[in-house]
Amino acid sequence: MDDQSLDVVFDLLADQRRRYVLACLIDHTEAIGLADLAADVAGRENKEAVTKPPKEKVRTIHTSLYHIHIPKLVEAGVVEYDQDRDLVRVSETGEQIEHLLTVAADGGEER
Structure with missing residues (x-):
């Protein structure tokens, strides 16, 4: 992975x-x-709560995913979005960054 790809x-x-x-x-x-x-x-963001996240929170997240986050991930080639069927999946490129995501979740401690 080159420096520019790593920056992305x-x-x-x-x-x-x-x-x-x-x-x-x-x-x-x-x-x-x-x-x-x-x-x-929404559930992951609301992990401390015992109950399901409020519908308004889910709606707000849906909007931000649709307008901001999914397009950015699609542009980077990390996810694929079928707008006609409203389906999202990780791409092969996204699978390649799974290790980095795991390291980030562990607080940067590589094992």
Whole structure:
């Protein structure tokens, strides 16, 4: 991976919501609906709460995924988005950054 590619990956991983999106997509072997992805991300962001995140929070996350995060991840080639079917999945490139995502989740301690 060259320096420019590494900069793109670090930019993508700099945002916690995008890290949650990638973690969720890596956890799923199949494409996931954008609404389901938003609910999963809301749950990850609301991890301390016992109850499900409020619908308004899920709706807000859905909007940010649709307008900001998914387009940025698609442009970088990390995810694929089928707008007609409203499905998102991690691309082969995204699978390659799984290790970096794991290192980031562990607080930077590589094992």
